[in-house]
Amino acid sequence: QVQLVESGGGVVQPGRSLRLSCEVSGFTFPDYGMHWVRQAPGKGLEWVAVIWHDGSEKYYTDSVKGRFTISRDNSRNTLYLQMNTLRVEDTAIYYCARSALGVFDQWGQGILVSVSS
Amino acid sequence: DIQMTQSPSSLSASIGDRVTITCQASQDINNFLSWYQQRPGKAPKLLIHDSSNLEAGVPSRFSGSGSGTHFTFTINSLQPEDIATYYCQQYHDLFTFGPGTKVDL
Numbered sequence: 113q114v115q116l117v118e119s120g121g122g123v124v125q126p127g128r129s130l131r132l133s134c135e136v137s138g139f140t141f142p143d144y145g146m147h148w149v150r151q152a153p154g155k156g157l158e159w160v161a162v163i164w165h166d167g168s169e170k171y172y173t174d175s176v177k178g179r180f181t182i183s184r185d186n187s188r189n190t191l192y193l194q195m196n197t198l199r200v201e202d203t204a205i206y207y208c209a210r211s212a213l214g215v216f217d218q219w220g221q222g223i224l225v226s227v228s229s
Numbered sequence: 230d231i232q233m234t235q236s237p238s239s240l241s242a243s244i245g246d247r248v249t250i251t252c253q254a255s256q257d258i259n260n261f262l263s264w265y266q267q268r269p270g271k272a273p274k275l276l277i278h279d280s281s282n283l284e285a286g287v288p289s290r291f292s293g294s295g296s297g298t299h300f301t302f303t304i305n306s307l308q309p310e311d312i313a314t315y316y317c318q319q320y321h322d323l324f325t326f327g328p329g330t331k332v333d334l
Contacts (some may be wrong), residue, residue: 116284147324149273149326156314156316156327156328156329157265157267157273157316157318157326157329158326159318159323159325159326161325162323162324168257170265171323177290194316196259207272213259213274213320214320214324215263215278215320216263216265216273216275216281217275217278217284217317220272221272222272
């Protein structure tokens with residue numbers, strides 16, 4: 113069955129970096145675009161970034177441009193999110209999600225990132 | 230950027246009730262709209278895509294309609310397991326979620 117498993121979260125001080133991973137199984141990873149979506153405590157869903165199936169295109173929400181980088185390794189079936197210069201407002205549960213024509217049809221269980229001094 | 234609004238932000242209903250949520254886009258998104266259900270402490274789940282297409286395995290009491298800027302999501306005969314927050318999401322120009330509608334009893 114389809115599985116997406118995030119890892120790499122934790123507590124980090126403002127200004128520091130963290131890299132999230134999302135290892136997938138149960139489907140042909142190179143066939144799909146992939147996203148990161150986050151949810152601050154008690155808040156709604158916020159789309160963060162997308163990467164095309166072959167890595168050729170990447171797009172970000174404005175608040176993370178220049179600080180976050182989405183990437184993928186199709187040989188390892190793994191999606192990444194490199195998060196630099198973290199801010200308190202980046203505190204959230206981060207979900208990876210599979211995209212089929214823009215529709216988020218499979219989600220991971222989420223991983224908590226807490227930015228605090 | 231396309232902005233999404235939802236109403237109401239929350240509602241209380243009884244088992245068996247019909248529940249309707251509306252979603253409005255700040256510009257024409259054709260029918261590039263999905264609906265997601267998020268139960269407490271869980272990841273979101275896709276229910277409907279392309280405004281009205283029910284995802285495989287989703288109960289038929291869920292339905293969606295609309296095109297352009299105005300969309301509607303309906304639960305016919307609310308069940309206990311439907312207690313959740315529901316989000317609309319546009320994918321016409323990048324991706325934007327609505328603020329969510331919390332449904333409880």
